[in-house]
Amino acid sequence: SAVISQKPSRDICQRGTSLTIQCQVDSQVTMMFWYRQQPGQSLTLIATANQGSEATYESGFVIDKFPISRPNLTFSTLTVSNMSPEDSSIYLCSAHTAGIPVNTEAFFGQGTRLTVV
């Protein structure tokens, strides 16, 4: 199993500013992902955080808006840049432990609740 620590747990930010969310896993993991969950909605994948290379973004998400870093196998950050109220959401970090990602359990952080005012 894996324990994921995500911080901050919540923040209120001014529009036009940026927020960096950190995700720390207590063991080495093969793949890390970042999701957005708008209030009362499902999880939408933002990107796959690749260790040592640029993240792979899903349709509708771009690196300039959501830069992601993954310097090693246990840590990743997501930055929400130039925020607007539409970015108010919960952001979740997820990771798969060693093995074939398709059939391994995905572990999740507790999420960061972001409010942009």
Next chain:
Amino acid sequence: AQTVTQSQPEMSVQEAETVTLSCTYDTSENNYYLFWYKQPPSRQMILVIRQEAYKQQNATENRFSVNFQKAAKSFSLKISDSQLGDTAMYFCALNTGTASKLTFGTGTRLQVTL
């Protein structure tokens, strides 16, 4: 592309009763895995149960079991002897071999009442 559909936005069940949450999916892959995740108010996503598509036997985990109908692309979750702690959002999710990432349904909010 993969899709996951949960047609029940909200469900309610009395404590100790049984409830079934529906999920249908679509994928062109032959090798895939299906999951049910629970998200209580704490926001922590918790794996409830997992089903491998190549297995005909339905997965069970204590009070939780699934009815996996591969031809119909249906994957429902049955919760027996419902408990107050089962109150949460339940998400059905699909992971395929090529994508190696989860596609989630829209969720079903389950309320367990006394």
